[in-house]
Amino acid sequence: MSSGVGSTEPPRSAGRGFATTGAGTVALEMRNQLVGLFGIVERNVYLTKRYFLWDLAFMVWTIANTLTIVFIARAAHLPPGRENTLATMLLVGATIWAFLGIIFEFMTETVAWERWEGTIEYTFMAPLSRLVHLFGQGAFAVLYGLIRAAILFFAVAAFIGIHAPKANYGAALALLALASLSFIGVGIMTSVLPLISPEKGAQLGFVAQGVMLVVSGVYYQVNVMPEWMQWIAKISPATYAIRGDRNSIVHGAGLAWADVWPLLIIAVLATPIGLAIFRVGERHAKRHGKLKRSG
DSSP: OOOOTTOOOOOHHHHHHHHHHHHHHHHHHHHHHHHHHHHHHHHHHHHHHHTHHHHHHHHHHHHHHHHHHHTHHHHTTOOHHHHHHHHHHHHHHHHHHHHHHHHHHHHHTHHHHHHHHTOHHHHHHSSOOHHHHHHHHHHHHHHHHHHHHHHHHHHHHHHHTOOOTTOOHHHHHHHHHHHHHHHHHHHHHHHTHHHHOTTTHHHHHHHHHHHHHHHTTSSSOGGGSOHHHHHHHTTOHHHHHHHHHHHHHHHOOOOOHHHHHHHHHHHHHHHHHHHHHHHHHHHHHHHTTOSSOOO
C-alpha cells in the first residue's frame, strides 16, 4: 500500500538507504585501517633509511657470522658432494633463522621503537586498531627480512661456492609465508613484555628468541637433542620452517603437509592469544604510567 499524508509507514527506500550508509561506513573504516597499516610500514621504511649505516653494518656482521658456520662443512673433510649438501643445510638453517629472527626482533621491539622515537603516546592514541598496528609492524618485518635473507643466502653461497641444482624456491617461499604469520603471532606475545616491564621486557624477549634458536634445529637435526627438548621444538614454528625449507632447497621437495599444518595451527592460535595478552599489557601500562617510561 502506498504511503499517504499522515501515514506512519516509512518510505520503501529508507531501508536501502540505511543499508547503503552502513556499508559505506564499513568501507570507509576499512579504508582508514588500510591507510594506517601502510602508514606503519612507510614510517618503518623511513626509519630504516635514517639508520641505514647501522643496517649495513649488521648485514656485514650477519654474513660474516654465517660464513663461520658454513665453513664447518669444509672442516668436516667430506667428499665434495656431501660437503656441498652439509654446507647447504647449514646455510639454509642460518638464513631461515636470520629471516624469522628479524620478524621476532621487530615485533618484540615494537614498543621500544616507539619509545626511542618519542611517538608511543601518539601511536597508541591514533584511530588505528591494535591488530592493524601490530600487523603493520609485522608486514614491514617480513619485507625487510626477505631482502636481508636473499642477500645473505646468495652472498654466502657465492663466496663458498655452494650449488643447489634441485632447489624448489617456490615451495620454500610458500612455507616461509606461513612461518611468517606464525612468528608474527608469537612476536605479538613477546611485544607486550617491554610494556609490562620497561627495564627488563626487551631482554626477556631475547631470552625467548634464544630458547627457540636452541630447540628449532637451526644447525642440526632436532632428533639429536634430549627428548624433553624435542617436545619443546614441536611448539616452535621455526622447527617446521627450517625442516621444510631444507628439504625444498637441498632435495627439491614440495610443500609437505607435516610442515604446513603445525604452522597453520600456531598462526591461528598465536595471533588472537597474542592480541589478548597485548591488550591486557596495554591497559596495565596505561593504568600504572609505564607507557612512556624507558627505565
